[in-house]
Amino acid sequence: MDLFVSMFAATIIAATPLIFAALGELVVEKSGVLNLGIEGMMLAGAAFGVWAHFAGLPMIVALAAAILAGAAASLLFGVLALTFMTNQYAAGLALAIFGTGVSAFIGRGFGSTPVEAIKPMNLPWLSDIPIIGEMFFRYDPLVYFAFVMFGVVSWFLYRTKSGLALRAIGESPDSAHAIGFEVIRIRYLAVMFGGAMAGLGGAYLSLVYTPLWVENMTAGRGWIALALVVFSAWRPMRVILGAWLFGGMTILQLQGQAIGLSVPSEFLSALPYLATIAVLVLISRNRQAMTLDFPVSLGKPFRPKG
Amino acid sequence: MKRATRRDILKAGASAGLAAGLAGLPAISQASEKLKIGVVYVSPVSDIGWTKQHSLGVETIKTEFGENAEITVIDNIFRPQDAERVFRELAGSGNDLVFGTSFSHGTPMQKVAPRFPQTAFEHCSGIKHLKNLGTFEAKYFEGTYVAGVAAGHVSKSAKIGFIGGFPIPDIVGPANALLRGAQSVNPDITCNVIFLNSWFDPGKEKEAAKTLIAQGCDVICSMTDTATGVQVAGESGAWSIGYASDMAAFGNGKHLTAFTLNWAPVYVQAARDVAGGTWTSSERWLGLADEVVQISPYNADLSDEVVAAAETARRDIASGALHPFAGELRDQGGTVRVEAGQVLSVAGIRGIDWFVEGMIGKLG
Numbered sequence: 172m173d174l175f176v177s178m179f180a181a182t183i184i185a186a187t188p189l190i191f192a193a194l195g196e197l198v199v200e201k202s203g204v205l206n207l208g209i210e211g212m213m214l215a216g217a218a219f220g221v222w223a224h225f226a227g228l229p230m231i232v233a234l235a236a237a238i239l240a241g242a243a244a245s246l247l248f249g250v251l252a253l254t255f256m257t258n259q260y261a262a263g264l265a266l267a268i269f270g271t272g273v274s275a276f277i278g279r280g281f282g283s284t285p286v287e288a289i290k291p292m293n294l295p296w297l298s299d300i301p302i303i304g305e306m307f308f309r310y311d312p313l314v315y316f317a318f319v320m321f322g323v324v325s326w327f328l329y330r331t332k333s334g335l336a337l338r339a340i341g342e343s344p345d346s347a348h349a350i351g352f353e354v355i356r357i358r359y360l361a362v363m364f365g366g367a368m369a370g371l372g373g374a375y376l377s378l379v380y381t382p383l384w385v386e387n388m389t390a391g392r393g394w395i396a397l398a399l400v401v402f403s404a405w406r407p408m409r410v411i412l413g414a415w416l417f418g419g420m421t422i423l424q425l426q427g428q429a430i431g432l433s434v435p436s437e438f439l440s441a442l443p444y445l446a447t448i449a450v451l452v453l454i455s456r457n458r459q460a461m462t463l464d465f466p467v468s469l470g471k472p473f474r475p476k477g
Numbered sequence: 478m479k480r481a482t483r484r485d486i487l488k489a490g491a492s493a494g495l496a497a498g499l500a501g502l503p504a505i506s507q508a509s510e511k512l513k514i515g516v517v518y519v520s521p522v523s524d525i526g527w528t529k530q531h532s533l534g535v536e537t538i539k540t541e542f543g544e545n546a547e548i549t550v551i552d553n554i555f556r557p558q559d560a561e562r563v564f565r566e567l568a569g570s571g572n573d574l575v576f577g578t579s580f581s582h583g584t585p586m587q588k589v590a591p592r593f594p595q596t597a598f599e600h601c602s603g604i605k606h607l608k609n610l611g612t613f614e615a616k617y618f619e620g621t622y623v624a625g626v627a628a629g630h631v632s633k634s635a636k637i638g639f640i641g642g643f644p645i646p647d648i649v650g651p652a653n654a655l656l657r658g659a660q661s662v663n664p665d666i667t668c669n670v671i672f673l674n675s676w677f678d679p680g681k682e683k684e685a686a687k688t689l690i691a692q693g694c695d696v697i698c699s700m701t702d703t704a705t706g707v708q709v710a711g712e713s714g715a716w717s718i719g720y721a722s723d724m725a726a727f728g729n730g731k732h733l734t735a736f737t738l739n740w741a742p743v744y745v746q747a748a749r750d751v752a753g754g755t756w757t758s759s760e761r762w763l764g765l766a767d768e769v770v771q772i773s774p775y776n777a778d779l780s781d782e783v784v785a786a787a788e789t790a791r792r793d794i795a796s797g798a799l800h801p802f803a804g805e806l807r808d809q810g811g812t813v814r815v816e817a818g819q820v821l822s823v824a825g826i827r828g829i830d831w832f833v834e835g836m837i838g839k840l841g
Contacts, residue, residue: 177691181684188680275521282524285708285727381679381705383727386521388703390678421681425688428671429638431837436644440674 176305178422185418188372190317192396193410194324195368202361203341203468207263209369210393211270216241216370217377218274221281221384241370242363249362256472281384288382325407341466344473354473405464420446511547512752515567518552519579525722526702531578534740538748561585568593574751597756599747606760613743616764618654619794620736622801623772624718625658626790627733628696630783635666637696638689640706642676644840646829653833654801670838679705690715723773735773766795807834
């Protein structure tokens with residue numbers, strides 16, 4: 172039971188940076204823009220968060236710096252892809268590479284000192300409940316904030332007029348434009364929201380999860396987040412489930428190695444990917460379920476006509 | 478890139494002639510000229526870790542040669558296809574000595590070296606050496622053995638944990654030696670192993686460390702390029718062993734020691750030899766005796782007795798009195814691999830693909 176509880180808690184925490192980044196990208200893609208630069212924006216967030224932390228600023232300001240850094244990085248993509256209408260794939264990849272380089276530059280000199288991490292909350296009474304307390308009430312505030320953001324994104328997309336406009340733009344920017352929505356402006360806002368969320372996900376890595384700075388410390392999580400959006404078939408709830416599945420399988424395979432399971436470690440390490448693909452194949456059997464929420468204009472530049 | 482002028486071509490011809498006169502030894506052509514050195518790093522120079530330790534080695538060349546050495550550093554070259562271009566460029570632009578610092582630089586260096594017979598190439602972690610391509614590598618397992626002796630003393634659960642990148646001999650060997658060191662104190666100690674199957678992933682490393690601690694391991698040795706393992710162990714109140722650089726700052730007071738890498742002797746010697754015209758390609762495998770593998774300061778909380786035991790092991794390995802893989806050595810399945818009174822051969826260590834008795838984990 173102890174083992175299950177600790178694995179459960181580890182999964183929730185491991186999934187948190189993925190949830191932030193993937194929820195952000197979901198909103199971006201719902202507006203019809205494909206930003207492949209999540210990895211770069213996460214790294215920018217991670218580096219600027221650490222930079223602000225070592226500048227002696229309080230943790231909340233460090234997080235704000237990370238969010239701003241992610242949003243600023245995404246703005247670069249926005250200018251290229253939305254204003255100058257360059258190819259979104261190329262602009263996104265450029266952002267991924269650019270963010271990696273910039274973050275390495277910003278982080279110079281921070282690698283030899285540990286970061287004072289954001290501590291898990293200790294709620295009176297609730298945290299002390301056996302099992303339940305450990306499973307649900309002993310996380311750092313950002314874990315709960317990820318769930319708040321899940322609620323906000325779901326509510327925004329499906330319960331507000333602006334969300335409807337955003338989805339309409341993702342489906343058919345021409346129609347949305349014709350009835351008076353400012354497609355480019357709304358796409359800019361979506362892209363910046365995605366950047367801010369990626370920056371926050373990056374800061375979660377460098378300030379909470381593994382509280383230190385190393386170059387390239389996201390180690391591919393930006394790409395996993397990108398894949399999670401496809402995996403989710405563009406639905407917020409499935410983003411969360413996908414992140415848990417991936418995180419849980421990673422924890423499970425490490426556990427398998429540690430107890431000396433008689434399976435080669437190479438195979439165990441591939442398990443999270445295999446499991447994710449297996450689930451994706453199962454979901455994809457229902458064609459309608461996969462395509463229902465797909466933003467039709469995804470990746471296509473928009474030129475206002477007339 | 479600079480375009481070759483007629484003067485450059487004449488100069489190149491003259492130096493080639495001179496070098497041919499020196500029995501084909503790749504020496505610098507004129508003693509008055511600066512020694513030109515090119516270095517290729519696999520990652521940016523961070524504040525700790527593998528590339529940092531190499532950069533410290535390069536620094537010692539600067540200290541010794543001062544104005545007489547011109548050093549070009551190119552970092553973040555991992556992929557072989559990039560590396561080949563970089564090595565050709567460094568050799569082509571007249572560097573007398575070129576260092577590659579990663580296993581992945583091997584194939585490109587082997588391709589480039591024969592085309593530039595005047596240039597001395599030195600490859601860290603290399604396995605193949607050519608007429609003008611030397612290789613050097615550290616005996617990491619000597620370091621983990623010493624750390625293992627300290628771990629054997631402090632482990633209360635008699636379980637230690639090891640995190641490695643990939644199940645390759647350079648990592649399996651040190652994992653085995655860590656346990657051998659610990660078992661020299663307490664024969665019942667076991668070691669759980671997790672391979673990340675990634676060279677670099679701090680997040681996964683954190684989960685691996687937590688998993689090992691959840692399994693009851695109270696000493697964690699993380700042979701990866703970040704301090705995450707040390708940090709997680711410290712947070713959980715477990716002891717830790719650092720690798721490459723001293724990681725005490727991350728250990729929350731529980732950093733036992735680190736086996737660190739000091740490449741300075743290799744770098745300085747190669748520069749001296751090339752400058753003096755005596756460089757020949759050689760294969761070097763260096764450990765505690767050569768001070769290439771070093772043991773960083775022990776944790777101040779350790780008792781004198783523990784430190785003395787570890788230091789004895791360090792001295793005995795350096796002097797050759799103690800061998801980490803001395804018989805009788807059994808593998809995981811209980812089969813005797815090395816008879817009593819013998820030691821595992823060099824080829825046996827460099828190609829080790831099995832776990833010693835007491836290791837918990839599976840090799841592919």
